[in-house]
Amino acid sequence: xxxxxxxxxxxxxxxxxxxxxxxxxxxxxxxxxxxxxxxxxxxxxxxxxxxxxxxxxxxxxxxxxxxxxxxxxxxxxxxxxxxxxxxxxxxxxxxxxxxxxxxxxxxxxxxxxxxxxxxxxxxxxxxxxxxxxxxxxxxxxxxxxxxxxxxxxxxxxxxxxxxxxxxxxxxxxxxxxxxxxxxxxxxxxxxxxxxxxxxxxxxxxxxxxxxxxxxxxxxxxxxxxxxxxxxxxxxxxxxxxxxxxxxxxxxxxxxxxxxxxxxxxxxxxxxxxxxxxxxxxxx
Numbered sequence: 001x002x003x004x005x006x007x008x009x010x011x012x013x014x015x016x017x018x019x020x021x022x023x024x025x026x027x028x029x030x031x032x033x034x035x036x037x038x039x040x041x042x043x044x045x046x047x048x049x050x051x052x053x054x055x056x057x058x059x060x061x062x063x064x065x066x067x068x069x070x071x072x073x074x075x076x077x078x079x080x081x082x083x084x085x086x087x088x089x090x091x092x093x094x095x096x097x098x099x100x101x102x103x104x105x106x107x108x109x110x111x112x113x114x115x116x117x118x119x120x121x122x123x124x125x126x127x128x129x130x131x132x133x134x135x136x137x138x139x140x141x142x143x144x145x146x147x148x149x150x151x152x153x154x155x156x157x158x159x160x161x162x163x164x165x166x167x168x169x170x171x172x173x174x175x176x177x178x179x180x181x182x183x184x185x186x187x188x189x190x191x192x193x194x195x196x197x198x199x200x201x202x203x204x205x206x207x208x209x210x211x212x213x214x215x216x217x218x219x220x221x222x223x224x225x226x227x228x229x230x231x232x233x234x235x236x237x238x239x240x241x242x243x244x245x246x247x248x249x250x251x252x253x254x255x256x257x258x259x260x261x262x263x264x265x266x267x268x269x270x271x272x273x274x275x276x277x278x279x280x281x282x283x
Contacts, residue, residue: 019147021236021274028279037174037260038147040224041121042231048224050095055220057212060170064098064200072105079164079196085112087159090166091148093117096128098168103136114159118144118151152186163191168200173257207253214258215249222247225260237273244268 020039027035041049053061068075079086088106090099096117106113115132119125125143132141144151155163165187175183187197202210214221225247229240248261264281271278 021272024232024236025272025275025277025279029277033279033281034176035228038120039231040228041119041124042227042235043121043123045224045227045231046095046121046124046127048220048227051220052216052224053097055213055216055218057216059209059213060200060202061098064168065101068098068101068105072102075102075198076105076109076111083110083112085114085161087116087155087161087163088113088166089116089118089155089163090168091118091151092167092169092171093119093128094121094124094169096132099166100132100135102166103132103139107136107139113164114140114142114161116142116144116155118146118148118155120145120147148183149186152183152190156190156192162194163196165191165195165197167197170200170202172199173202204253204256207251210258211249211251214251214260215247219247221249221260225262229262232272236275239271239273241268 023036024039027033052058088103090096093099096103099117103115117125117128119128122145125145129141129143132139144154146154155165172180172183191197204210226242226245229238229242229245232238233240244265246263246265248263249258250261251258264283267281267283269278269280
């Protein structure tokens with residue numbers, strides 16, 4: 001049987017490598033030092049994060065997969081798209097493991113839509129697009145290689161169809177310092193009448209349960225975070241000694257936030273060749 005494949009298309013909205021250099025240097029020159037979690041995701045980081053999602057400690061993936069599997073009927077009733085074609089827009093799509101379950105149920109119900117996955121990682125978008133074409137050959141896919149804020153400004157440009165926007169995986173918890181309000185306000189302003197949003201929030205629970213999800217005993221999350229330094233060495237011509245840093249995670253039950261840190265194990269200075277900048281770390 002012949003299968004139909006849409007021509008590969010991809011929207012690239014920003015120069016992510018230049019942003020990586022600017023954000024990385026600015027973040028490490030600030031007090032306290034900080035780097036956005038979106039830069040964890042390169043080809044190696046994508047693979048490690050897929051390992052994280054399979055960990056028994058990382059309950060978020062299983063929880064949302066169960067919701068899409070057992071409550072898909074309720075979700076479909078709440079959509080109220082009235083059999084119109086719509087855009088399924090997903091921020092932070094990753095490998096789409098959970099979303100593919102929802103897509104399956106949507107197609108079974110006769111829904112007509114185009115899938116618009118948005119991700120900071122070009123590598124994972126390529127993998128996701130290929131898998132979607134193999135599993136759902138009739139489904140049109142328009143990947144967007146972008147960060148969240150640049151994508152918000154463009155999600156209305158490609159179509160006037162109503163949208164179902166997905167922001168799952170508790171990814172909203174990655175925002176800091178008022179960014180949550182900025183993102184949600186920007187998203188609200190970009191939406192039209194009839195658009196709908198489905199956001200995944202993690203509920204507070206035993207702090208040990210949450211902490212294990214971000215600081216697993218096998219050290220997979222540690223390798224994920226330290227890969228950021230490996231990426232900086234490769235892409236920004238930095239000279240981080242990976243073994244001179246350690247991973248530290250904590251969960252604050254008062255404000256409900258999980259944080260990850262890379263801790264310098266000695267006093268040292270790191271040179272970032274792409275920016276010709278030296279960054280000093282205390283022990």
